[in-house]
Amino acid sequence: MPTECSQRRLLLDEVVAKGFRLTSQRRALIQIIQQSRQHVDAATLLKLARKRDPRINRATVYRTLDLLKKLQLVDELDLMHLTGEKHYYEVRPDxxxxxxxxxxxxxxxxxxxxxxxxxxxxxxxxxxxxxxxxxxxxxxxxxxxxxxxxxxxxxxxxxxxxxxxxxx
Amino acid sequence: MPTECSQRRLLLDEVVAKGFRLTSQRRALIQIIQQSRQHVDAATLLKLARKRDPRINRATVYRTLDLLKKLQLVDELDLMHLTGEKHYYEVRPDxxxxxxxxxxxxxxxxxxxxxxxxxxxxxxxxxxxxxxxxxxxxxxxxxxxxxxxxxxxxxxxxxxxxxxxxxx
DNA sequence: GCATAAGTTGCGACTTAGTTGCAATTAGAA
DNA sequence: TTCTAATTGCAACTAAGTCGCAACTTATGC
Structure with a gap:
């Protein structure tokens, strides 16, 4: 779960700093992950993102998550597979x-x-x-x-x- | 990975002790997990088991793994999803x-x-x-x-x- | 501001892992 | 040996994630 808005900018900045483009989709997805109080899974993330932009695609969600994982900005969790095989994501905490x-x-x-x-x-x-x-x-x-x-x-x-x- | 043959009997016994039936399929699967030096995934387990009994079914593998997990005789691992989303299994160590x-x-x-x-x-x-x-x-x-x-x-x-x- | 090239996205079909209902089979108690 | 509840095989299904490719968009240089 997000520690605070101190990170709000940081993730986006980090993406830019590493030379990746800042698309509206990435902006939306990053904001949703940051603002979420819960651990979100890919399907939920997609659903929430589509409220902002209905055209956003499932593949983009997975690709963005991969990017954020590689940049070590988010962590992937299994939460002991209590509810199926899906993964959950959270902004990497300090x-x-x-x-x-x-x-x-x-x-x-x-x-x-x-x-x-x-x-x-x-x-x-x-x-x-x-x-x-x-x-x-x-x-x-x-x-x-x-x-x-x-x-x-x-x-x-x-x-x-x-x-x-x-x-x- | 199996610590030793001391466990060879134990898992089977444990299954019986808890009131579950000892079928040839369960016997084979348990032995394979115990004898394996590596962490095995469900697909590998199925393949190995079919060498003994070609009729053994995928569903049986998953159902047996579920049972062994519930009995806390084996542990499920993700191994950081290095090779896809499959799970690996090992006999629970001391x-x-x-x-x-x-x-x-x-x-x-x-x-x-x-x-x-x-x-x-x-x-x-x-x-x-x-x-x-x-x-x-x-x-x-x-x-x-x-x-x-x-x-x-x-x-x-x-x-x-x-x-x-x-x-x- | 405008062109442009590389990065990114949407689409849709695909793969892989695991689940389920049900009829047939079998272990083990009586 | 009989009998019944547990277990299995089957086959169709779901859920999660991936991939190739054409179309689109961002950031850079002019």
Missing amino acids: RQHVHLACCRCGRIVEFSSDTFDRLQSEIAAQTGFEIQVARLEVGGHCSSCAAAAHSATSASEAGKDALKSSVD | RQHVHLACCRCGRIVEFSSDTFDRLQSEIAAQTGFEIQVARLEVGGHCSSCAAAAHSATSASEAGKDALKSSVD
């Missing part, structure tokens, strides 16, 4: 964060910590790997769903039946 | 590890550390999230490719052109 996806209620929680920062430095230092993206996604139950699941399970019983009826 | 994917040579390096373990505890403790899976994937350049990329760049020059010709 500080990397973890995405916690609740497979019961679908909520996405973001979490950042020094330990995560340190882990990345450690990886780079110990493996010589030059990190461009680090994506940590966690699946499980958020605190409220964990509580709900436990009380439900203690009554009914675990094992196959619990598994079969579970939402994940 | 200790979670990070996957480092080199977007230049495609090599996958595994890395585990106390810091990663600690990060997970920290997430659980601070957010109340009940972790079922934690998937940390890192994209970038492995040590040898990083060296190669640097020497190439210093000669030619960075910016758009370098970006355009790069493999990521």
